[in-house]
Amino acid sequence: MDTPQTSSGAQRLLEPAAIEKLISALAGRGYTVIGPVVRDGAITYEEVRSAADLPAGWGAEQAAGRFRLVQRDDGALFGYGVGPRSPKKYLHPSEICLFKAESANGEFRVLNDRPPAPKYAFLGVRPCELAAIAAQDRVLLGDRFSDSIYRERRAQAFLVAVNCTEPGGTCFCASMGTGQAAAGGYDSLLTELVEPGRHVLVAQAGTPAGEELLDELGAEEAPAGVRQSAAAAVQAAGARMGRTVDTSGLQQALCDAFENPRFDLAAARCMSCGNCTLVCPTCFCVTVEDTSDVTVTKAERWRRWDSCFTQSFSYIHGGSVRQSPKSRYRQWLTHKFSSWVDQFGTPGCVGCGRCITWCPVGIDVTEELAAIHGA
Ligand code: SF4
Numbered sequence: 234m235d236t237p238q239t240s241s242g243a244q245r246l247l248e249p250a251a252i253e254k255l256i257s258a259l260a261g262r263g264y265t266v267i268g269p270v271v272r273d274g275a276i277t278y279e280e281v282r283s284a285a286d287l288p289a290g291w292g293a294e295q296a297a298g299r300f301r302l303v304q305r306d307d308g309a310l311f312g313y314g315v316g317p318r319s320p321k322k323y324l325h326p327s328e329i330c331l332f333k334a335e336s337a338n339g340e341f342r343v344l345n346d347r348p349p350a351p352k353y354a355f356l357g358v359r360p361c362e363l364a365a366i367a368a369q370d371r372v373l374l375g376d377r378f379s380d381s382i383y384r385e386r387r388a389q390a391f392l393v394a395v396n397c398t399e400p401g402g403t404c405f406c407a408s409m410g411t412g413q414a415a416a417g418g419y420d421s422l423l424t425e426l427v428e429p430g431r432h433v434l435v436a437q438a439g440t441p442a443g444e445e446l447l448d449e450l451g452a453e454e455a456p457a458g459v460r461q462s463a464a465a466a467v468q469a470a471g472a473r474m475g476r477t478v479d480t481s482g483l484q485q486a487l488c489d490a491f492e493n494p495r496f497d498l499a500a501a502r503c504m505s506c507g508n509c510t511l512v513c514p515t516c517f518c519v520t521v522e523d524t525s526d527v528t529v530t531k532a533e534r535w536r537r538w539d540s541c542f543t544q545s546f547s548y549i550h551g552g553s554v555r556q557s558p559k560s561r562y563r564q565w566l567t568h569k570f571s572s573w574v575d576q577f578g579t580p581g582c583v584g585c586g587r588c589i590t591w592c593p594v595g596i597d598v599t600e601e602l603a604a605i606h607g608a
Pocket residue numbers: 509512513514515516569581582583584585586587588589598
């Protein structure tokens with residue numbers, strides 16, 4: 234991970250076919266390339282070995298509690314809003330064995346056999362996802378006790394970002410100040426331009442490693458007209474976001490809203506399933522579980538994602554301090570948009586819209602905030 238910075242390099246022109254070479258170049262540097270693929274009716278992040286794995290010609294319709302793949306007629310490689318999975322799945326894994334132990338002949342031994350951290354290159358990272366990675370950096374690295382699992386994975390990650398030109402119906406990154414154009418934090422940045430008779434990508438570097446990658450692709454400087462059209466496509470995407478949030482005064486409004494009846498309405502619908510926290514690219518909470526085999530000679534300690542929507546999450550000395558769905562929903566909302574700012578200096582939300590799309594009952598965080606903020 235080179236020091237992230239805002240791009241100052243030349244903007245270069247890539248044909249879509251160059252993405253095959255880009256994936257090969259990253260694999261040749263020893264990276265496992267993670268990129269968007271169509272799987273199980275959604276666009277998600279998986280390992281990609283070739284450009285043929287990318288969701289060419291696929292878009293997505295998104296609304297509260299709804300995600301539908303739609304076929305595009307232009308072959309766009311990145312013509313969709315974000316799917317359920319984000320780079321969090323790879324940098325802050327959903328489950329990982331912390332250590333194993335065994336006992337034999339009266340001796341207890343801790344096995345230090347965790348494999349080396351995987352070396353990931355992410356292709357197609359959206360600006361809101363860059364902001365989410367920055368948020369996780371603050372939480373998991375910005376303290377005296379940094380998370381060694383995250384640190385090792387993050388240190389060697391390579392990020393190829395893609396500006397948004399097709400926001401999803403539940404996106405609101407523009408109002409959170411985290412999109413739709415990437416402001417930094419990437420190694421290389423692509424903007425896909427799909428117009429009648431023209432399908433190209435404009436590429437720029439954000440780090441020396443990103444520059445070296447583009448050099449290897451042999452990309453020439455993009456003509457001024459292409460650069461302007463690409464910038465205009467990104468600019469226009471900001472006005473087509475499906476949702477907005479008024480953030481002015483929001484932090485205090487939530488502090489003052491403890492007894493707001495809107496929490497009762499949300500709680501009456503909320504199933505405490507935890508989907509919203511699993512898909513959220515900034516949620517970081519984990520739990521630790523110990524297991525042993527039936528002979529009680531082998532034990533393992535696992536770390537797994539947890540969710541503030543479970544009762545056990547707030548178990549303190551004899552019971553949960555948040556027993557009602559209302560208290561858990563209120564905790565989640567006020568942490569994301571209020572107390573997270575006190576802790577880490579920014580909101581814990583980057584406006585990706587996943588918690589709206591993947592909530593099975595369609596609870597819409599932007600509607601809840603508007604109701605409380607305007608109350
Ligand atoms: S709270 Fe919702 S919209 Fe905000 S970052 Fe998390 S999933 Fe995305």
